[in-house]
Amino acid sequence: MSVLLLRLAGPLQSWGATSRFTQRHTEMAPTKSGVIGLLAAAQGLRRTDPLTELLGLEFGVRIDQPGQLLRDFQVARTLDGSASMPLTNRYYLSDAVFLAAIGGDRELLVGLHEAVRRPKFPLYLGRRSCPPVAPVTLGVQPGTVTDVLGDWPWQAAKHLCKRAELTVPLEILSDAPPGAEVSETLPDQPISFDPAHRQYGxxxxxxxxxxxxxxxxxxPVAATSPGGVPPADHDPMSVL
Structure with missing residues (x-):
């Protein structure tokens, strides 16, 4: 198996899986449907086109920089000002960085890599108001989704890297293989993006x-006494 790596970073991201009507929530990590939609846009597929090539891809994402949850309260009126639109709360992730891995046939992934480099339609991170920064694709790598996500260098901002320790624990969310213990289920498996009949499994x-x-x-900095000498073991019960 080969893996296409994508670095998903931008001022704002929003990855909805269960949002409806006036409450537009975001998951805390990119969704499979959102990333497949990004790849389809790069290929130039329209919403009514079938997703045949993309449906069998394996997906995983590593949370390198979780960012902060941001709520945007939106008020709108019709163009002539005669009526108010419904009040909405839209949620975003601010200043987040994720490493997404898409596993599948190498020839297909190389084509997707080239499409992301020269996209037919604009790319965005979940919503049209969320463009990515810097190059999105990191190329096609050999290995499995979990192996590549476990070995790839940390993608957080430099100022965070300098404040962290020499090793950092990171969380990975990936498609559960058969027989694995499932952590959660999401209505996030894309079937069709057709606006007239959207389908997700x-x-x-x-x-x-x-x-x-x-x-x-x-x-890590070891604790020291005021004189710069590591403190001796202290037993407060010794006086008794």
Missing amino acids: WRAVVRTRVVVPNPDGRA
């Missing part, structure tokens, strides 16, 4: 944690 997700090196980090 349930996707089983497994959560794991990996520890990756941080070459820009700092070593």
